[in-house]
Amino acid sequence: MDVSKKSEFVVVANRLPVDRVTDGDGTASWRRSPGGLVTAIVPVMQRREGAWVGWHGAPDEDLEPFEAEGLSLIPVRLSARDVEHYYEGFSNATLWPLYHDVIAQPVYRRSLWEVYERVNRRFARAAADVAAEGAIVWVQDYQLQLVPQMLRELRPDLRIGFFLHIPFPPMELFQQLPWRRDILYGLLGADLVGFQSRDAASNFVRLCRRFLDLKTQGHEVAIADRVVRADHFPISVDANELITLADDPDVRERAKQIREDLGNPASLLLGVDRLDYTKGIQQRLQAFTELFEDERLKSGDAVFVQVATPSRERVREYRILRDDIEQQVGRANGLHSELGAPIINYMHTSYTRKELVSLYLAADVMVVTPLRDGMNLVAKEYVACRSDLKGALLLSEFAGAARELHRAFLVNPYDIGGTKNRMWEAMHASPAERARRMRSMRKRVIEHDVDLWAKQFLDALEDGH
Numbered sequence: 001m002d003v004s005k006k007s008e009f010v011v012v013a014n015r016l017p018v019d020r021v022t023d024g025d026g027t028a029s030w031r032r033s034p035g036g037l038v039t040a041i042v043p044v045m046q047r048r049e050g051a052w053v054g055w056h057g058a059p060d061e062d063l064e065p066f067e068a069e070g071l072s073l074i075p076v077r078l079s080a081r082d083v084e085h086y087y088e089g090f091s092n093a094t095l096w097p098l099y100h101d102v103i104a105q106p107v108y109r110r111s112l113w114e115v116y117e118r119v120n121r122r123f124a125r126a127a128a129d130v131a132a133e134g135a136i137v138w139v140q141d142y143q144l145q146l147v148p149q150m151l152r153e154l155r156p157d158l159r160i161g162f163f164l165h166i167p168f169p170p171m172e173l174f175q176q177l178p179w180r181r182d183i184l185y186g187l188l189g190a191d192l193v194g195f196q197s198r199d200a201a202s203n204f205v206r207l208c209r210r211f212l213d214l215k216t217q218g219h220e221v222a223i224a225d226r227v228v229r230a231d232h233f234p235i236s237v238d239a240n241e242l243i244t245l246a247d248d249p250d251v252r253e254r255a256k257q258i259r260e261d262l263g264n265p266a267s268l269l270l271g272v273d274r275l276d277y278t279k280g281i282q283q284r285l286q287a288f289t290e291l292f293e294d295e296r297l298k299s300g301d302a303v304f305v306q307v308a309t310p311s312r313e314r315v316r317e318y319r320i321l322r323d324d325i326e327q328q329v330g331r332a333n334g335l336h337s338e339l340g341a342p343i344i345n346y347m348h349t350s351y352t353r354k355e356l357v358s359l360y361l362a363a364d365v366m367v368v369t370p371l372r373d374g375m376n377l378v379a380k381e382y383v384a385c386r387s388d389l390k391g392a393l394l395l396s397e398f399a400g401a402a403r404e405l406h407r408a409f410l411v412n413p414y415d416i417g418g419t420k421n422r423m424w425e426a427m428h429a430s431p432a433e434r435a436r437r438m439r440s441m442r443k444r445v446i447e448h449d450v451d452l453w454a455k456q457f458l459d460a461l462e463d464g465h
Contacts, residue, residue, distance in 0.1 A: 006132035007072065009050035011041055012123055012147055013140040014087070016054040016075065018068050030068035034353060037140065037165070039238045040450040044458065046070060048136075053126045059083050065130075076126050078119065085115035088315055091143045094177075099142060099166050100278045100372040102173060104317055113179055117146060120186075124150035133157055136461065139190065141165045146182065149189030161461040162190040165235065166374040167400070168200035174207055184208055188223050192461045194233045196374040196400045201230040233457045234404060237377050239449040242384040245357045254354070255361035263341055267302040267427040270363035272356065272378050273370075275308040275348065277321050280369040280396060280413040285328055285344060287419040292336040292343060296424060299338040304367075305345045305359065322348065360385040365426045367394045368401070369413040375400035379408070383445045389435040392426040394419075404444050407437040 017038040018030040051072040056063055063075040089112035097104040124147045127137055139147045139162045148162050174180055184207055187193050195201045201219055208214045208221045215222045219230050245251055273279040288304050291297040312318045333342040366382040376399040395408035409426040411419045
């Protein structure tokens with residue numbers, strides 16, 4: 001690629017939108033990564049001949065800018081120490097638990113903050129180098145909250161947007177952070193700061209007023225000679241892609257096979273999550289197991305399939321969580337299963353897109369019960385796939401998706417008894433009730449898809465109002 005060419009549209013994210021794959025003969029190539037963010041932004045990049053700045057996933061490796069999957073990619077080098085302190089450390093041991101209501105205790109260490117700051121500056125410089133005069137730069141997520149201000153200092157001509165994909169905490173939590181002012185000033189380098197919910201945007205404005213003593217009006221913050229807007233843009237899924245996959249005869253046949261492999265239970269419940277303490281996996285499995293303890297279910301009545309995608313396996317808390325869940329599953333199956341027919345099938349692995357859609361079609365009840373989640377796209381993916389209107393969605397009140405999917409069976413995942421009863425209700429809902437609920441939710445997901453999310457954010461950023 002022509003490294004001297006500047007881009008009118010630049011995306012800055014922790015990771016590049018491609019994964020390196022090695023063929024059987026040892027040849028390495030790049031394949032587009034799965035996930036909603038990549039799906040949403042790549043078409044915009046291609047239309048605008050944009051560039052994507054991010055880490056390519058291998059520490060201590062220098063790569064020149066390259067093209068893959070029709071995308072211009074600008075790798076940012078991270079050392080093994082950077083990964084440990086910036087990513088596993090400050091991003092995921094400090095910010096992640098703090099922003100998720102301190103479900104786990106955040107770690108506040110200056111050494112982690114110093115590397116986070118240094119790596120953010122590296123990303124900002126890479127974006128400044130590749131952006132054309134007056135370009136649009138869209139910075140993504142909690143790992144890069146200092147980039148907007150650093151980038152503005154380097155390139156005041158740019159139009160800068162920032163979007164936070166996870167929750168943004170209220171004042172009583174955020175004020176714990178020793179570097180709270182730095183984070184707020186970092187975000188205020190953007191012209192538009194986007195959040196998943198209206199409450200999160202309000203939290204941000206309130207914090208700017210409280211800790212920076214800035215003037216605010218509505219969702220606007222005045223800083224120097226600029227006005228920064230904070231607003232909510234709930235992210236969604238590529239509904240058309242999911243509908244097409246769900247209509248694939250091979251996918252439908254695989255869904256039938258899954259049910260047969262599980263013994264064709266009366267009810268098949270499904271959880272699909274990254275293995276993370278915020279996802280409420282232990283609570284949902286406890287609620288399901290108690291239905292057997294109460295003798296409301298017996299072996300053969302219902303099967304729970306829990307997919308837990310590996311996540312942050314080098315972090316001690318995640319290894320402990322994995323061990324705890326595996327012990328919980330073993331106890332439940334030991335007490336309530338019959339030979340060859342476990343009540344819980346637990347898979348600590350990743351699945352292809354087609355296999356996930358097959359699971360969605362096989363499931364009678366989709367269980368999405370995070371303790372805290374900015375959105376949770378699994379809930380929307382399930383709804384998009386169920387054109388048959390037969391499935392039921394059990395959804396946590398603390399998932400951002402609950403603000404849109406009102407007709408789900410809503411639960412407080414901390415209330416095991418309430419979750420258990422709501423789970424039973426979803427399993428035994430009539431076909432007519434399921435269809436009513438699903439029809440309403442599908443209308444929302446299809447009309448407010450990921451393309452609309454990207455368009456609304458970028459329109460607001462470019463229009464400046």
